[in-house]
Amino acid sequence: MNFDDIKDAWNNDQENENIKIPAKLDQLKSAQLPVERLRKGMKSEFWVQCLVLVIVGFTPKFFYLQPQMILPFYALYSCSLVVSIYYFFKLYVFYKRIGSLSLTSKDNLYELYYEARLSIEVYKSFTYMLVPFFMVMAVLLFASVKVDGLYQRFLDNETLMLMAAFSFANVIALIILMTEIWIKYGYGKYIKQIKAVLDEFKE
Amino acid sequence: MNSTENEFLALIESNKGIIRKVSRTYMDTRDDQADLEQEIIYQLWKSYDSFQHQSSFSTWMYRVALNTALVFYKKEKKKLTVDREIPTDIISEENTSAVKDLQLSHFYKAIQKLERIEKALVLLHLENYSHKEIGENLGISEGNARIKLSRAKEKLKTLIKQQGYEF
Numbered sequence: 049m050n051f052d053d054i055k056d057a058w059n060n061d062q063e064n065e066n067i068k069i070p071a072k073l074d075q076l077k078s079a080q081l082p083v084e085r086l087r088k089g090m091k092s093e094f095w096v097q098c099l100v101l102v103i104v105g106f107t108p109k110f111f112y113l114q115p116q117m118i119l120p121f122y123a124l125y126s127c128s129l130v131v132s133i134y135y136f137f138k139l140y141v142f143y144k145r146i147g148s149l150s151l152t153s154k155d156n157l158y159e160l161y162y163e164a165r166l167s168i169e170v171y172k173s174f175t176y177m178l179v180p181f182f183m184v185m186a187v188l189l190f191a192s193v194k195v196d197g198l199y200q201r202f203l204d205n206e207t208l209m210l211m212a213a214f215s216f217a218n219v220i221a222l223i224i225l226m227t228e229i230w231i232k233y234g235y236g237k238y239i240k241q242i243k244a245v246l247d248e249f250k251e
Numbered sequence: 252m253n254s255t256e257n258e259f260l261a262l263i264e265s266n267k268g269i270i271r272k273v274s275r276t277y278m279d280t281r282d283d284q285a286d287l288e289q290e291i292i293y294q295l296w297k298s299y300d301s302f303q304h305q306s307s308f309s310t311w312m313y314r315v316a317l318n319t320a321l322v323f324y325k326k327e328k329k330k331l332t333v334d335r336e337i338p339t340d341i342i343s344e345e346n347t348s349a350v351k352d353l354q355l356s357h358f359y360k361a362i363q364k365l366e367r368i369e370k371a372l373v374l375l376h377l378e379n380y381s382h383k384e385i386g387e388n389l390g391i392s393e394g395n396a397r398i399k400l401s402r403a404k405e406k407l408k409t410l411i412k413q414q415g416y417e418f
Binding site for chain 2 (some may be wrong): 083
């Protein structure tokens, strides 16, 4: 056998006709491309984050908030909404743009790879950007707790203040760690798959 | 169904062999091949607006199909993978069709072991694309396409020989 034999057999193979073309295209769904999985994940996260923002907006209804804290709370909430809308828009642009498969294979893979990485960086900065807003909102809620002198006692106690600062730092570290782990296992594997194919182009 | 959809389906029908060849080159089981075929059709339909009639439909179709196959990953199914034996006892030299089938069986079995880009190179070569055209499709230089194709063919030759078939 040689390559001409294979070519001949390849072009005259009846098995090439053994394929089912769907009658209706709207029934087709994509499932197994890394980019489609990224899209699917981003879509689900979008709805979860919308839900979180709505819940945060109603927090003063569930917990008591001192009247003088309501304005700062909603000022912060508005800022977090503006930030969220900006990032949602950025991620939506990515969501719509990626996936043009008409380019050359190498260009297509590079585009996918860098767009996916960029979107993940956008996602990370979005998450980290919201942390300070939610932290300050939590402080406002805590400062409104109706226990006589609790807030003052807290401010007077250096140990408690240190513990609070330490807890804050821990919560931030935990959020960063969880975000990194979530990205690594949720999205990182798809980027790795694209990178692996790209590496095959190297000399 | 609108006219664009009809036109697209007619083009796919007359070029469906391309999809089948790509799926058989990239996936080894019929289930996975069927999944890839559906994915390719979906991606072709999604990208159909970008087909600008500057090249033939089959050339454009090859590009989209290959780009899909390059990043397609099979479903993680729990199943036993059986290394299928290729029957040789019923084949005689006179039976040309059976010989061709046997050669193709060896070819498809061996090509599964190549890298994804190597598969694309071999596939385009079998479709009579020149080194220049292969390079243009994959986004590499003509020289690079020649070198990589030559290596891929050598690798394929070794693999077929290891399967016990004369090459």
